[in-house]
Structures are given as structure tokens and as C-alpha cells.
Amino acid sequence: MSFMSDTEEIHVDDDERGDGSVAEDAAELLSRDGADSDDPAGTASDDPAGTASDGPATTVSAAPASSLAAEVAREANLAGLADGEAREADLDELEDDDELARLEDDDEDEMAAQARSMARVLSGVSASSASLTRQVEEAEAEAAEEDLPPWEAELPEGRFADRELSWLAFNERVLEQAEDQDVPILERAWFLAIFASNLDEFYMVRVAGLKRRIATGMAVTAASGLSPRQVLEAISHRAKELAERHARVFADDVQPKLAAEGIHLLHWEALSGSEQERLHKFFRKQIFPVLTPLAVDPAHPFPYISGLSLNLAVLVRNPVSGKEHFARVKVPPLLPRFIAVDSEGRPYRPEDVPADAGGRTSFVPLEEIIAHHLDALFPGMEIVEHHTFRVTRNEDVEVEEDDAENLLKALEKELMRRRFGPAVRLEVAEGISPHVLDLLKRELGVVDQEVFHLPAPLDLTGLNVIHDLDRPGLKYPKFVPVTAQGLAEVESASPTDIFAAIRERDILLHHPYDSFSTSVQQFLAQAAADPKVLAIKQTLYRTSGDSPIVDALIDAAESGKQVLAIVEIKARFDEQANITWARKLEQAGVHVVYGIVGLKTHAKLCLVVRQEQDGLRRYCHVGTGNYHPKTARGYEDFGLLTCDRDVGQDLTRLFNQLSGYAPRTRFHRLLVAPRSVRTGLIERIEREIINHREGRPAWVKLKVNSIVDEKVIDALYRASQAGVPVDVVVRGICALRAGVPGLSENIRVRSILGRFLEHARVFAFGNGGEPEVWIGSADLMHRNLDRRVEALIRIADQGQIDFLVELLDVSMADTTSTWHLERDGWHRVDRGPDGERLEDIQEMLMARARRRVAASR
Known part of the structure; x- marks a missing residue:
């Protein structure tokens, strides 16, 4: 391929893929023999998800006595593998050594089979590859007996992998990027933040939905063949394993390497006396005024803990009565996650901190500063202990559109309800005392399966603050997108030339290698300003807070053009932003509609109708990514600019379906x-x-x-x-x-x-x-x-x-660095047979874009 030459290679190491194979994980679970069960008396509810409720005081029933590992171990016991007394009695009756050896071999085979079964569940499949092959052969034989061709034979059961566990495998690949020693260190910190943010959303949406379906009796066996409870337990095991690995990568690898580059993430105790004194002053001026300690006693019920907030669980003692009391202090989310301290010990917000000549900067977690000033929050009380914790809640949105008279108001109401969704995960710092943990579990309605014990600091999504430091030498080399071929020759010409370029030929855009701002953004800006443009129709799923796309639509409407915006206000976690933009567009005179009832409008479409000498001409953009200038710099996407007659007719019909009552229609190129x-x-x-x-x-x-x-x-x-x-x-x-x-x-x-x-x-x-x-x-x-x-x-x-x-x-290609999906899971392949580094396709495409610019000069 032409763009494979003269590339800048990025080498990706084949790092360790965890602390052991899935089979070893299964063996470890087997060895526990159900020890993780918190109900030895067998009184726990059989519903690990508890009873769903909209209120914050939802109580989830205790964990079942039969966890996934315990079930396997119990089956082994029933087979005579773990019942010591019965086994001794059986052995007394065995006089033949060969028979004894045979039974021992049978025991080992049974244990191995159980381990393999466990390994399959943890990897998200219910049938082995060999089993699938046997089923295929049997089905083809049956088809042959009925004189049917092989391709009409029944497909085997268990042929699908579980989607939830496959998602965890994807997030493991993100973690492997953070482990890659050839990725610049600030980018590795960024991948750690992405992993943490991904896992947050996974629990807020996917795990929460699974638990809700189990609780309401709506859960069904997955296409993978795994039961909902099997999936939930396997998720818990794999997610905890990955979260622990994530914490180790930060503490043992990324944090020391950041320190080697002069970026120190310090504990309070590691600060000098002068630095601590400066932070004392900073606390009193900038932090203390916004803190609100909340006590828990008969007059003060347990406070609501908002989702993803970082908190301190504090145990204080009254020196007079000797009684201990629990209190909660919320770490203010509007303050920086890490407080920067310069070489003189002066504190700054991370974006303002001046590094010294060597680029050295120190950071202290905000919660540690608060923790070492708790006496100011509880004067006259003794601080017995304190621990950080974090709660994840069900934050999925459900709107019954058919019953909603006004979708906008219904969604706003649902967004308010989402804040009080039931807890689905509790993260606690290692070393938390059992009685404090028990109190949190009881009040939040979580069970052991949902508790993650992790080393401090919790919430490593805050590492994006560190990534944003102005240290270009510790990041990927800067890449500036180039103007797409077909548009480059009119880049500095009159604005209407973009339409001339599209009339010349279809223009395929490949972002971020092709600039979004000089293509799609410019297309809309010129359409808004062009007096020959009569109408603009646009879908908006996600866009930026200061969106030039929205500004262009507003400018067009204010200049008298007909403007239609299909705003998807149900875009997950962007609902509130899209509601805001919908109202802003409406106020400017844009016709705003919310698509078709029961369907999200996810298509990426723009239609511009322009008056030309030979009549009306329709200019179109159809893409794979959102109309979002910021993400367009970091997301790989395609888009097509065209004035093809068939495409224009297709988009006209589709927009009419989205905004009105157009009958079903056939499309030419869609x-x-x-x-x-x-x-x-x-x-x-x-x-x-x-x-x-x-x-x-x-x-x-x-x-x-x-x-x-x-x-x-x-x-x-x-x-x-x-x-x-x-x-x-x-x-x-x-x-x-x-x-x-x-x-x-x-x-x-x-x-x-x-x-x-x-x-x-x-x-x-x-x-x-x-x-x-x-x-x-x-x-x-x-x-x-x-x-x-x-x-x-x-x-x-x-x-x-x-x-x-x-x-x-x-x-x-085998020469490209990728992950390969094999029968036993995903494997990173970034080295050739002789140990040479394989090509990075993104580097190839950036090099191709640079060569194109160089050739045009």
C-alpha cells in the first residue's frame, strides 16, 4: 500500500496479560471452596441483585450463599472430591492399588473439567471450540440424512461469546495500552484514566441493567448460553481482577516513571514541612469553605451519596462521653482532583502550575489534604479513623416515549430520577475497618460481590489532569490534521468554492487525518453564510459545548434560511447538554424535532439545498462520527461529501420521515x-x-x-x-x-x-x-x-x-500491530517472527497525510 513507506513506527510491547491465565483463575476459585460467601448459615437471599427501587434508600438483599466459585466447589463435593470423612471411609474399602489409582485419576479429570468449565464462564462462553466442532459435524450428518446441503445444517449451541465479558476484554486491551512501555508516559496515564472511566460507565449502565432485570424477573439466558447470575458473577470476578491490575500498573509502573520525569504524585507524609504549611493555608482559603461534614445519628440520617463522588468515611469520638460517631465528608467535585505544588511549595490548580526549569511538579490528592485537616471540620472531637470510598449508581435513563406528552420534560424528569438510582458498586480504600465497611454496605444496599477493595488513590479518572500538563516531550508527537484532497486547492479561495469542489467529485473524508474544521465544519459555515443556500437539515447526536456546528445552524436560521435540526436528546450522558442546545436552537428559529418515537436518531446526516443556475442542487454529508469538532481530532471516522442526485433524494426522503409523517420509501444509495x-x-x-x-x-x-x-x-x-x-x-x-x-x-x-x-x-x-x-x-x-x-x-x-x-x-495484515481474536481469547501481536516491531496503522496514516502536505508545497 502506498502509505506504508517512510512511516514513523511506534513499538508496542507484548506485556504480561494479567497475573495468570483464566484456567489459573478458575483453579484459584476452586481452591476457595465457597469461602467468599458471607452467609455460612445459608440464610442469604437467592437474589444477588436485590429489589430494584427508584429511591436512594434501596436495600439490596445479601449475597447468595452459592457464588460461582462455591457452586463449582459444591458440585465437586457432591462428586466426592472434597468430603474428607466420606473419602477416608471409601479409601478404607479399597484394597486394589490399581483401583485407587484409577479413582484418583478420575478425581483429577473431574477437577480439570470443572476448572475448564469455570474458565469458559469467565471468558464468556458456554461451550468449548471442540464441542462446537462436534455439534457442527453432527448437524451436518443429520442434514445429509435428510438430503439437505451442509449450509442448511443447524448451527451449534454456545456459538456466541457473552457481550458483557467481551466488553471487559476490550477494556483489558485499553489497560494493555497503559502497560505498553513504548507509549509516552503521559499517554499511559491517559489510558489509565480511560480504563477507569470506561469501567464506571459499564457499571452504571450494563451491570445496573443486568441487576435490574434479575431483580424484576425479566432476565433471560444470554445468547452465549450463560445464565444472568453466571454473567453477573463472572463480571464481578473479572472486573475486580482488572481493577486490581489497573491499580498495580499505576502504583508500580506509571507513578514511578512519572516521578522520574519530574511529575510527582505524593502522599501528604512525603511533603516537606514548608510544603505542608503552604497547603495548610491553601486548605483554609480554598477548600475548607466548600466542605460540608455530615454526621450520622438518630437526628441525622445517613446522607445521600451521589454517584461517582469521592468521599471520606470518618469515625470520630467524643472525648467526654467516649462515644464514637460516623460522619461523611464529600470531596468537592468542582475542585481539582490533584492539587499541584510548585518547587517552592506553593499550591496551584493543575492547569496553572508553573513547572521549574527541569519541568518538575508535585501533586497531592485532594482527599489527602482534606483528610489531614479533619480536626478543623470536627473541632473538639477525636479523629479515630478515616477512609476514602466511592459509589457507582444505576444511571441509565428510561423514558416511556409513547406515554410522554412532552419528551423534553419527560427526559428532564428522568435525569433528576437518575441521580437517585440504586448503588451497583462500592469502591473502598484498602485497610478500611470492617465495622465502617459494614455500615457503608448496609446503608448503601450493596453486597460483598459489589465491593472493590483498592489501594489509594481511588478514582484514577482524575489522571486526565496529569495528562493535560504542558509536557509535549512526554506525549505523542503532535499531529495537525490536513485539508482533505479535493478541498485543499480551494482552502484559501472564496467560501462558495467548497460547493464547486463537491460538484467536481465526491469527497471521502478520513478524520482525524483529514481536518474536520476545513471540511465538515467549513461546509456548514459556508452554507450558513451563502445567500444561495435556501435550507439546511442536520442531525445532532453529540456535539461540543461551544459547537461551531450549532452556531452555524443558528446563523443560518437568523439569516432567514429554513433550518431543521434533528436533536437526539436521549444520547446517553449527553442528555442535559442536548436539551440545552435544543432550546438554544429553538430560540433562534431553528425547527427542532426529536426524531421518531421509540427510536434514537444516531445517523450522521447533513443536507444543504442551494439555488444554482440550473435549478436546486442538494449537497450532502453522510458520516460515521458525530458532528463534534473536539472528538473529531481524536476519533477515527469517515464521511462523504457529495451532490449526487440519488443521495440528495435519499436524504430528503429520510429527513421527511424523521420530521413528519412521510410514508415508507425506498432508497437508492442508503x-x-x-x-x-x-x-x-x-x-x-x-x-x-x-x-x-x-x-x-x-x-x-x-x-x-x-x-x-x-x-x-x-x-x-x-x-x-x-x-x-x-x-x-x-x-x-x-x-x-x-x-x-x-x-x-x-x-x-x-x-x-x-x-x-x-x-x-x-x-x-x-x-x-x-x-x-x-x-x-x-x-x-x-x-x-x-x-x-x-x-x-x-x-x-x-x-x-x-x-x-x-x-x-x-x-x-500480519505486518500490522493488532490484537488477534483466537479460540482462547484475545492476544496482542506487535512483533514479527524475528522480533521486529510491526507497523502501527495510525502512524502509517499520519505519515501519509504529512507526505501529502509536503508534496503540495
């Missing part, structure tokens, strides 16, 4: 969910099977964020069984099991993580020698294919088709 994305993709996969049988070129190449949908995966399995090569590049969740003989031996799966978040969705098919390529907003998940408005557009330009296919091929 596939639109929930009607036609799944069926359209499956039809094309089946076409590749036919092409392969008839001797024509056939292949499938996909690039997505996640692949979960069972119907699409089954179609890919059928293609593999028919001999069609299938390549999948997936960043996140993958429920497809690759490389299983008889089922998926022709499917290869890769994952790419790096400085940019791989966010594009590309779907390519061999099509008998005339490749067909689509890009768009849809991932292969139920929510995208069934509950969202998504749009894929077919690429028409042959050069762009060739580029996209070649890019997918390079992503899958």
Missing part, C-alpha cells in the same frame, strides 16, 4: 435502520456465498465498533462454512467466536487501539469482482439495527472503494 441495515447486510453476505459456490470472487470485510447481533453473526458463520473468507476489524465487543473448525475457521478478527479511537464503520463485499463498500453510523448491535435510526451510504467512486478495501486489508 441502507436505513431499523428497516434495511440488517437485512441489507445479510443479503450481501448471502450473495458472497452464492458467488463463492459459482467460482466468482467472494469475500467479506467489516470494520465496526462492536459486533453482537446474532443474525448477522450467523450469516458470517454460514459464509465461513461455505468457504468465504471473512475479515472483521472490531474495536470493542465481539460476540463472534473466530477460528472454530467447521464453524468459523475462515473468519479472522482483529482489534486496533492507539492514540486515536477507532470509530468508523465500513462494510465491504467482493461482489463477484466488483467490490461494493458502504460506510455509516451503524454498529452490528441490536440497539443499532432495531432501536435506532442509522444510515449507511454506498461508495460510488472506484478510487475511494479501492482505498477503503486496501485500508481494511492493511488493518488485517
